[in-house]
Amino acid sequence: xTRAIVxxxxxxxxREGQVSYLNAAAETMTGWTQRDAQSQPLASVCAILDERTRxxxxxxxxxxxxxxxxxxxxxxxxxxxxxxNERPISGSLAPILDSTGMPLGMVLVFRDVTEQRLAQDELRxxxxxxxxxxxxxxxxxxxxxxxGTVVEFNPASERTFGYRRADVIGCELxxxxxxxxxxxxxxxxxxHYLATGEAPVLGKRIELDAMRSDGSQFAVELAITRIPTDGxxxxxAYLRDISxxxxxxxxxxxxxxxxx
Numbered sequence: 001x002t003r004a005i006v007x008x009x010x011x012x013x014x015r016e017g018q019v020s021y022l023n024a025a026a027e028t029m030t031g032w033t034q035r036d037a038q039s040q041p042l043a044s045v046c047a048i049l050d051e052r053t054r055x056x057x058x059x060x061x062x063x064x065x066x067x068x069x070x071x072x073x074x075x076x077x078x079x080x081x082x083x084x085n086e087r088p089i090s091g092s093l094a095p096i097l098d099s100t101g102m103p104l105g106m107v108l109v110f111r112d113v114t115e116q117r118l119a120q121d122e123l124r125x126x127x128x129x130x131x132x133x134x135x136x137x138x139x140x141x142x143x144x145x146x147x148g149t150v151v152e153f154n155p156a157s158e159r160t161f162g163y164r165r166a167d168v169i170g171c172e173l174x175x176x177x178x179x180x181x182x183x184x185x186x187x188x189x190x191x192h193y194l195a196t197g198e199a200p201v202l203g204k205r206i207e208l209d210a211m212r213s214d215g216s217q218f219a220v221e222l223a224i225t226r227i228p229t230d231g232x233x234x235x236x237a238y239l240r241d242i243s244x245x246x247x248x249x250x251x252x253x254x255x256x257x258x259x260x
Contacts, residue, residue, distance in 0.1 A: 011037075011046055011108040012096065019045050020105065029089075029112060031082030046108060051076040051088065073110060088117045140220075140239040144173045146232040148190055160241055162213035173237075179211045194233070202226060207242065219246040 009026035013019055019037045022045070027033055030045055037045045048057040057077065073091045080086050091110025095103045140160050143152035150173050153165040161177055168176055174183045193199040202224055210220045220239045227234040 008109050008111050009091075011042065012105060013042050013107075014105045015103055017042050017106070025111075029079060029081060029087065029110075031085075042108065047080040048073065048089075049078040049080060049086075051078045073108075077110075079110070088113050140241075141236060142173065142177075142239065143227070143234060143236045145234050146190075146194060148172050148174055148187065150176070151234070152236075157239075160212075160239070161210070176213075177210045179209055179217055182208070199224075207246075210239065218243045 007025045009029050010021070010023040011019060011026050011030075012021040018039045019042055020039075022030070022032065022034050022037050026046075030037070032040075032045045043056070049055065050057055057073070071093045073089065073093065077089050077091070078086050079089045089110045090113045091108060093106055093108045096105045096107055098104050135155060138156055140157040141152065141154040142150060142157050144150055150168045150171055153163070153168050155165075157163070158165055163176060174186045178186050189199065189201070193202075201222075205221060205223050207219060207221050209217045210222075211217050219242050221242050223238045225236050225238075227236055
């Protein structure tokens, strides 16, 4: 895939669909010069494939000239240049009409969307990696927005807290896993951070009690981080059930007291 070209390419044809004009961007992308492309069929100068099927896009010339309306080429269109190089494009064809509304030809305007496609692919890959991490994680990973609403709840969280992900997305986190006695403090802490940017618990490991769907409480180790975003802040909480560790510590404390 070649380097992205900045600017729109423009190709005009006559009423038979033969090329009459290419601008500089069109020459660069197609590999055809104005001289060589003159009077050539549009499909020869601007070969377009469907990315999904790898089949040539059916010539839209007749549809544009006969029906006198434009055609969108924004979905999965690949331009094959004269030298065989390929690049994804987005564009449209529209008729050129005279003063009476009769078609004189048509114009194809398109642009290279290589960079946008690469960015989309990276987002998809990033989302796939994130999904794999969430699925495989042994610890609870819960993400909430600036309003305290749950936006992610991984399988470990489902197992630990007894909620299904589908049932908690969009609900307030405090009502789900924060014991009633601590909910007001949780909400005040979030409001204070939004107002001042101060949050003593961010980036630190702390131990406190959490609540399961059946109302039972248990000890967890918690770490909260802010997710870098351009808009409103979002937060991810990493939680681990430390009930067994807490029980062992209490048992050791009792034994130590008994021996003194």
